[in-house]
Structures are given as structure tokens and as C-alpha cells.
Amino acid sequence: MESQERFAQFLNSRGLRSSAPRSQVARIFLRTERHVSTGELYDLVRKKHKEIGYATVSRTLKLLEEAGLCRQVDFGDGTLRYEHAYKHAHHDHLVCTKCGAFVEIYSGKLEKLQDKMVEKYGYMQETHKLNIFGVCPKCQKKK
Amino acid sequence: MESQERFAQFLNSRGLRSSAPRSQVARIFLRTERHVSTGELYDLVRKKHKEIGYATVSRTLKLLEEAGLCRQVDFGDGTLRYEHAYKHAHHDHLVCTKCGAFVEIYSGKLEKLQDKMVEKYGYMQETHKLNIFGVCPKCQKKK
DNA sequence: GTGATATTGATAATTATTATCAGTACTGGT
DNA sequence: ACCAGTACTGATAATAATTATCAATATCAC
Ligand SMILES: [Mn+2]
Ligand SMILES: [Mn+2]
Ligand SMILES: [Zn+2]
Ligand SMILES: [Zn+2]
Numbered sequence: 001m002e003s004q005e006r007f008a009q010f011l012n013s014r015g016l017r018s019s020a021p022r023s024q025v026a027r028i029f030l031r032t033e034r035h036v037s038t039g040e041l042y043d044l045v046r047k048k049h050k051e052i053g054y055a056t057v058s059r060t061l062k063l064l065e066e067a068g069l070c071r072q073v074d075f076g077d078g079t080l081r082y083e084h085a086y087k088h089a090h091h092d093h094l095v096c097t098k099c100g101a102f103v104e105i106y107s108g109k110l111e112k113l114q115d116k117m118v119e120k121y122g123y124m125q126e127t128h129k130l131n132i133f134g135v136c137p138k139c140q141k142k143k
Numbered sequence: 144m145e146s147q148e149r150f151a152q153f154l155n156s157r158g159l160r161s162s163a164p165r166s167q168v169a170r171i172f173l174r175t176e177r178h179v180s181t182g183e184l185y186d187l188v189r190k191k192h193k194e195i196g197y198a199t200v201s202r203t204l205k206l207l208e209e210a211g212l213c214r215q216v217d218f219g220d221g222t223l224r225y226e227h228a229y230k231h232a233h234h235d236h237l238v239c240t241k242c243g244a245f246v247e248i249y250s251g252k253l254e255k256l257q258d259k260m261v262e263k264y265g266y267m268q269e270t271h272k273l274n275i276f277g278v279c280p281k282c283q284k285k286k
Numbered sequence: 287g288t289g290a291t292a293t294t295g296a297t298a299a300t301t302a303t304t305a306t307c308a309g310t311a312c313t314g315g316t
Numbered sequence: 317a318c319c320a321g322t323a324c325t326g327a328t329a330a331t332a333a334t335t336a337t338c339a340a341t342a343t344c345a346c
Pocket of ligand 1: 035091104
């Protein structure tokens with residue numbers, strides 16, 4: 001597993017250890033494609049490793065983020081989620097306000113338009129977050 | 144003051160009262176053009192009205208929101224802010240990650256592109272939130 | 287005025303995140 | 317193998333923002 005390898009390398013380069021808990025948390029995160037909150041990942045981890053604490057899960061997610069293996073996603077519902085960042089290009093999200101289902105969206109045109117706005121005001125762009133909220137097809141039918 | 148009037152009307156239509164605390168909080172919010180958090184507004188209110196509690200400020204902001212006089216803004220820094228919505232058309236924000244300064248941005252093209260994305264996936268759009276983060280001109284110079 | 291209802295502000299509860307810290311595990315040098 | 321110095325861990329506490337609770341007060345319709 002390549003990303004696992006990458007994490008080990010990152011830890012090493014920082015003088016940090018590839019401890020068992022870290023590797024186990026990382027493995028489980030990297031194996032799910034879900035956008036998980038810390039709590040959700042903690043629950044997943046607990047199924048296999050009952051001894052691992054919440055703090056370690058939280059800390060490992062931060063390390064994975066610094067290693068460029070995951071990034072935060074904020075749907076504005078009060079809890080942060082994490083998604084894969086390795087070999088997962090930037091994209092934004094279209095989220096259903098009824099059931100939480102979402103799709104990942106991307107448009108080069110849209111990104112370029114944003115760049116122009118940033119330029120116009122003399123800012124130096126770092127990141128951006130676009131969330132579009134609406135009702136998904138399924139939930140429209142349910143109504 | 145027109146918006147103040149509108150608030151009174153809204154309260155009336157809901158069978159709610161235009162109590163003194165509500166009106167005072169509303170007036171102070173409507174008079175500042177800042178994007179305030181509940182805590183910041185609470186502090187502003189306190190300067191004039193030492194008897195008003197945090198809960199009332201919070202609740203009044205929610206009412207103002209329902210009345211269409213303000214809307215939430217989330218810069219992703221852990222605290223929600225509120226901005227005027229009455230006679231303030233939709234727009235997004237370009238935020239400085241160093242000093243917090245921001246500019247309000249809008250592009251019809253960008254909005255239309257978003258609509259197309261939503262259509263493409265069969266969603267029914269409700270809202271969207273776009274925050275672009277970068278370093279403002281001033282902070283670039285400081286470096 | 288009176289009784290029903292809405293409102294208020296202090297306080298507590300909630301929620302997610304982050305910090306603290308004592309005990310444990312690991313490391314590199316000997 | 318031993319040891320001294322660090323890093324790491326998990327339980328717990330602290331933080332911070334928001335939301336709920338509730339007894340006291342204010343307001344309204346009659
Ligand atoms: Mn995603
Ligand atoms: Mn604004
Ligand atoms: Zn849905
Ligand atoms: Zn700045």
C-alpha cells in the first residue's frame with residue numbers, strides 16, 4: 001500500500017515514530033473512502049483495536065493531514081470531516097440538506113473564475129472551500 | 144429606519160412581541176455594518192444596555208435571520224458570524240488568513256456555473272457557500 | 287385587574303476539539 | 317543487555333461556542 005508507505009516516510013522525515021497505534025489508525029483511514037469525522041474514525045478503529053484512544057485518532061488525522069494524505073472537509077454542520085488527499089485532486093461538494101448524501105464536483109472554468117477574483121483584489125490565493133447545498137434526487141422523490 | 148420596521152412587522156406576523164431587549168439588540172446589529180459573531184454583538188449591546196443577557200442576543204440574531212434581515216457567515220474559524228441580508232445581495236468572501244480582513248466578492252458567471260453543476264447532478268439548489276482564503280495585499284507587504 | 291402566555295437572563299447542558307500529564311515504550315549509545 | 321533521554325499513549329480535564337432549561341418577570345387580551 002503506497003500511501004501507507006508515504007506516511008511512514010513522512011513520520012521518519014520528522015523524527016517521529018511509526019508506532020503501532022499510528023499505523024493502525026492510518027491503515028483504517030486509508031482503507032475507507034468515506035469522509036469521516038474523528039468520532040466516526042474512532043468507532044471504526046475501535047472495532048479492531050479496543051485499546052486505542054480518541055486522542056490518538058485525532059492526533060493521527062492531523063499527522064496524515066500534514067503528510068498530505070488527507071484534508072479537512074467542513075460541511076458546516078458543526079463537525080469536521082477528513083477525506084483522502086493522496087491521488088485525490090481538489091474538488092468541492094454538493095451536499096443534500098435532507099439526507100447528507102453528497103457528490104464531489106469540479107469545474108476548471110469555475111476554478112479559473114475564482115482565480116480572477118482573487119487577482120482582482122490583489123490577494124495571494126491559498127485555498128478555497130465551496131459547498132453547495134440542495135436536495136438530492138432521491139429526497140426530492142420522497143417528498 | 145426601514146429594516147427596524149421590517150423586524151417589528153415580522154415579529155407581529157409571528158405573534159411575537161417587539162420587546163425592548165429585542166428591539167435594542169436589533170437596532171445595534173442593524174447599525175453596524177460589521178460581520179459580527181454573537182459574542183461581539185453581545186459586547187456591543189452591553190455598552191448601551193448592561194442588563195441584556197447573552198441568550199437574548201443569540202435568540203434575537205436567530206429571529207433576525209428568520210426575518211431575512213441577516214444571514215450566517217462561516218469563515219471556518221470556529222465561530223459563526225452574521226451579516227446584513229436586507230438590501231445586501233448574495234455574495235461570497237475572500238478572506239485573509241493572516242489578519243482576517245476580507246472583501247465581498249460576486250460574479251454572475253460564477254453563480255451560473257454553479258447552477259449548471261447542480262443541475263447536472265439533479266439536485267435542487269438551496270444555498271451555497273464559497274470562501275476563498277489567501278493573503279491580503281497589506282499582509283503581503285508586511286512580510 | 288386577572289389569568290394565560292411570552293420573554294428574559296442566569297445558569298446548566300451539550301458538543302466537538304484541544305491540552306495536560308503520568309505512565310509506558312522506544313531509541314541510540316555504551 | 318543496560319541506561320538515560322525522548323517520544324508516545326490514553327484517560328481525563330480544559331476550552332469554547334452554542335443551545336436548552338427554568339424560575340422570575342413582563343405583557344397582552346379580556
Ligand atoms: Mn470529497
Ligand atoms: Mn459579507
Ligand atoms: Zn438526500
Ligand atoms: Zn491580511
